[in-house]
Amino acid sequence: MHAGRPLHSERRGRQSSSSGRYTDEVPKQPRRITLRDIAEETGLSAAAVSYALRGLQVPPETQRRVREVADRLGYQADPIARALASGRTGYVGVLCGSLADVWQQDIAAALGRKFLSVGRHTLIADASNDPELEATLASQLADQRVDALIVLPVDPAAAHWKEVARRTVLTSIGDGLPGAATAAEVVFDNGAGVTDALHRLVDCGHRRIAVMTPSRPTTPDRPAEAIAHQVAQSLGLDVTLHPSPHDLDGATAVARTVLSSANPPTAFLCLADSMAYGVYAGARELGLDVPDDVSVMGFDDHPLSRLLTPPLSSYRWPADLLVDLVVKRTVKAIDEDKLSRRKVLAPAAKPRGSVAPPRTTRR
Amino acid sequence: MHAGRPLHSERRGRQSSSSGRYTDEVPKQPRRITLRDIAEETGLSAAAVSYALRGLQVPPETQRRVREVADRLGYQADPIARALASGRTGYVGVLCGSLADVWQQDIAAALGRKFLSVGRHTLIADASNDPELEATLASQLADQRVDALIVLPVDPAAAHWKEVARRTVLTSIGDGLPGAATAAEVVFDNGAGVTDALHRLVDCGHRRIAVMTPSRPTTPDRPAEAIAHQVAQSLGLDVTLHPSPHDLDGATAVARTVLSSANPPTAFLCLADSMAYGVYAGARELGLDVPDDVSVMGFDDHPLSRLLTPPLSSYRWPADLLVDLVVKRTVKAIDEDKLSRRKVLAPAAKPRGSVAPPRTTRR
DNA sequence: GCGCATCACTGAAGCGCTTAACCCAAGAGA
DNA sequence: TCTCTTGGGTTAAGCGCTTCAGTGATGCGC
Numbered sequence: 001m002h003a004g005r006p007l008h009s010e011r012r013g014r015q016s017s018s019s020g021r022y023t024d025e026v027p028k029q030p031r032r033i034t035l036r037d038i039a040e041e042t043g044l045s046a047a048a049v050s051y052a053l054r055g056l057q058v059p060p061e062t063q064r065r066v067r068e069v070a071d072r073l074g075y076q077a078d079p080i081a082r083a084l085a086s087g088r089t090g091y092v093g094v095l096c097g098s099l100a101d102v103w104q105q106d107i108a109a110a111l112g113r114k115f116l117s118v119g120r121h122t123l124i125a126d127a128s129n130d131p132e133l134e135a136t137l138a139s140q141l142a143d144q145r146v147d148a149l150i151v152l153p154v155d156p157a158a159a160h161w162k163e164v165a166r167r168t169v170l171t172s173i174g175d176g177l178p179g180a181a182t183a184a185e186v187v188f189d190n191g192a193g194v195t196d197a198l199h200r201l202v203d204c205g206h207r208r209i210a211v212m213t214p215s216r217p218t219t220p221d222r223p224a225e226a227i228a229h230q231v232a233q234s235l236g237l238d239v240t241l242h243p244s245p246h247d248l249d250g251a252t253a254v255a256r257t258v259l260s261s262a263n264p265p266t267a268f269l270c271l272a273d274s275m276a277y278g279v280y281a282g283a284r285e286l287g288l289d290v291p292d293d294v295s296v297m298g299f300d301d302h303p304l305s306r307l308l309t310p311p312l313s314s315y316r317w318p319a320d321l322l323v324d325l326v327v328k329r330t331v332k333a334i335d336e337d338k339l340s341r342r343k344v345l346a347p348a349a350k351p352r353g354s355v356a357p358p359r360t361t362r363r
Numbered sequence: 364m365h366a367g368r369p370l371h372s373e374r375r376g377r378q379s380s381s382s383g384r385y386t387d388e389v390p391k392q393p394r395r396i397t398l399r400d401i402a403e404e405t406g407l408s409a410a411a412v413s414y415a416l417r418g419l420q421v422p423p424e425t426q427r428r429v430r431e432v433a434d435r436l437g438y439q440a441d442p443i444a445r446a447l448a449s450g451r452t453g454y455v456g457v458l459c460g461s462l463a464d465v466w467q468q469d470i471a472a473a474l475g476r477k478f479l480s481v482g483r484h485t486l487i488a489d490a491s492n493d494p495e496l497e498a499t500l501a502s503q504l505a506d507q508r509v510d511a512l513i514v515l516p517v518d519p520a521a522a523h524w525k526e527v528a529r530r531t532v533l534t535s536i537g538d539g540l541p542g543a544a545t546a547a548e549v550v551f552d553n554g555a556g557v558t559d560a561l562h563r564l565v566d567c568g569h570r571r572i573a574v575m576t577p578s579r580p581t582t583p584d585r586p587a588e589a590i591a592h593q594v595a596q597s598l599g600l601d602v603t604l605h606p607s608p609h610d611l612d613g614a615t616a617v618a619r620t621v622l623s624s625a626n627p628p629t630a631f632l633c634l635a636d637s638m639a640y641g642v643y644a645g646a647r648e649l650g651l652d653v654p655d656d657v658s659v660m661g662f663d664d665h666p667l668s669r670l671l672t673p674p675l676s677s678y679r680w681p682a683d684l685l686v687d688l689v690v691k692r693t694v695k696a697i698d699e700d701k702l703s704r705r706k707v708l709a710p711a712a713k714p715r716g717s718v719a720p721p722r723t724t725r726r
Numbered sequence: 727g728c729g730c731a732t733c734a735c736t737g738a739a740g741c742g743c744t745t746a747a748c749c750c751a752a753g754a755g756a
Numbered sequence: 757t758c759t760c761t762t763g764g765g766t767t768a769a770g771c772g773c774t775t776c777a778g779t780g781a782t783g784c785g786c
Contacts, residue, residue: 044766059765
């Protein structure tokens with residue numbers, strides 16, 4: 001490459017006008033405008049241009065001149081080269097526990113929009129509820145040199161988070177990552193939600209309650225599950241935990257199984273609305289009525305949940321606030337190297353028609 | 364930088380053992396393993412290692428040796444440096460017309476998974492149904508040096524696609540991009556769907572039909588809308604077009620307005636299920652029954668659509684096939700520079716309970 | 727036994743940018 | 757008047773990889 005086309009010397013030859021090029025080949029890619037082009041045009045050095053464009057080393061007049069030329073030439077800094085030189089890519093990874101979850105889809109989309117508005121692109125990955133895939137993806141994203149990684153963890157207790165936090169700015173949503181040096185954590189007070197939900201169900205007369213959770217049996221120490229157990233104990237309830245995927249078919253299958261078991265629960269508490277949808281579908285398949293035969297409560301309060309018949313009782317997190325906080329704190333960690341304190345969001349109950357007293361005739 | 368720390372010469376000094384470093388500062392980032400490290404370890408040149416790791420210039424034994432050392436050292440090629448050197452980033456952009464659309468969310472997620480399985484990361488962007496934002500994002504993604512851009516266009520007729528296609532491999536989903544040299548197009552036969560839908564509604568007795576479309580008034584020449592007009596003409600129908608956002612609140616507002624107009628339609632044909640959800644909500648607000656007071660048909664057949672009461676009539680596209688095709692053809696275009704022919708997908712009607720004859724009492 | 731093609735690999739240039747270090751002229755302070 | 761700054765630059769190194777153009781050793785045909 002160092003002979004065939006004497007790149008620099010050639011370019012040096014004045015303007016970017018179609019000078020002494022092997023002209024008859026049409027350049028499909030119009031050749032990128034580089035710093036050097038602007039440097040030539042303005043008579044400055046490339047470094048000066050680089051500084052000027054970034055507003056450093058502020059000689060206002062020169063800055064204006066450079067910017068003007070840059071605009072005229074349609075200059076766009078090459079993010080790749082910039083990343084290599086500066087060590088920051090401008091990318092933020094978003095690792096979702098399960099993108100089959102409508103709520104996580106919304107959050108991912110909102111994060112994407114918000115980060116874009118501060119000049120950063122997002123790389124979205126989906127762990128599909130699989131802790132191992134999650135580990136792989138996390139390390140893969142870190143290898144991609146993302147400036148930060150936002151994670152909605154499948155397994156918050158996993159060992160690798162510590163390592164990931166060492167490699168990049170790490171922010172968690174939903175659950176905290178104990179032991180890892182996270183830059184920010186915006187976590188849900190799932191405990192409060194679960195407690196409230198179980199009490200409501202109990203007050204309504206339910207005793208046998210199925211809890212659908214995204215967790216694998218290997219992570220029984222997640223806050224939500226642990227608290228479900230505690231509350232169940234203290235109230236003397238018959239609570240069973242059922243790991244479930246977030247997609248409709250998967251959740252429906254779980255619900256179907258649970259509902260057709262020997263002594264089925266009279267109520268479902270789903271740790272994600274997506275799973276509750278599965279309960280609706282499963283119940284319908286079996287000819288059971290919601291809420292008369294089976295009550296359902298969800299978590300996340302996705303907009304579509306209130307569209308169902310009956311509208312789904314759920315718990316809403318302030319999604320806008322959440323996204324705002326996450327982006328703001330993450331950016332702060334990237335730019336100023338400042339970590340933030342953990343922020344806990346409280347759930348707002350949205351009781352709706354999907355909960356009713358259990359039919360006494362049924363058992 | 365060229366004085367303080369004589370990078371190369373220092374590294375050259377044998378092993379990567381903690382040689383003569385300013386030791387007492389703990390290296391938080393454990394220093395990346397580079398090609399050079401492997402080169403030293405194996406006694407080869409960096410170039411040789413580069414070739415070996417990529418399976419080029421195949422001396423099987425050396426290759427094994429190199430790979431072994433690489434594994435042991437936990438080498439991971441720096442994608443940024445690779446991108447800068449080779450000119451391909453390994454990123455694929457996905458530009459969605461509107462991520463408020465549940466179906467597009469699913470497609471985006473599926474594309475992400477699929478591309479990941481072939482070693483490429485996706486940058487997802489959301490045009491929020493805004494043609495101008497779409498143009499901005501398209502060019503921004505191209506600037507990011509994505510190897511390819513997958514687009515679910517808001518405005519397929521926009522002029523900038525031609526330019527974008529010149530800059531990167533461009534694939535479109537849904538609508539084709541007339542005039543642009545796309546690498547692949549997987550388009551929907553919306554015409555067939557719309558025609559079929561209108562006929563069904565007519566057969567059912569409907570004459571005043573509202574069509575909800577994602578388009579802005581500025582793009583009246585989209586296939587679907589054009590055909591809606593044609594069919595309406597030929598059947599002598601009273602068809603009105605209503606641009607609508609995909610999010611529930613936005614679509615609900617549109618539906619509410621339409622439904623409370625002087626001479627409301629008896630049926631809605633929505634070019635996306637997400638919009639149909641809005642009709643359900645709007646109708647409910649006004650105390651109207653679906654389907655007795657107003658019939659609704661959707662497009663895309665999102666899984667949740669069959670969960671509604673009544674289940675939404677819709678048209679399904681083979682999403683898996685779609686994603687497969689798009690990824691396969693895009694990768695082919697990137698790697699082998701081969702363009703593919705346009706592929707047209709036919710819709711499969713999924714008639715369900717949301718369509719019924721108009722109530723004759725109402726007018 | 728000699729020329730020639732392979733093989734296996736090396737050296738160096740280059741991707742387009744950032745950044746540390748240096749440098750010169752002009753204004754300020756003494 | 758002379759030194760000290762400071763503003764406004766410049767130079768060059770370097771990011772970690774790819775890739776082109778060699779280059780000695782082999783292997784081979786005849």
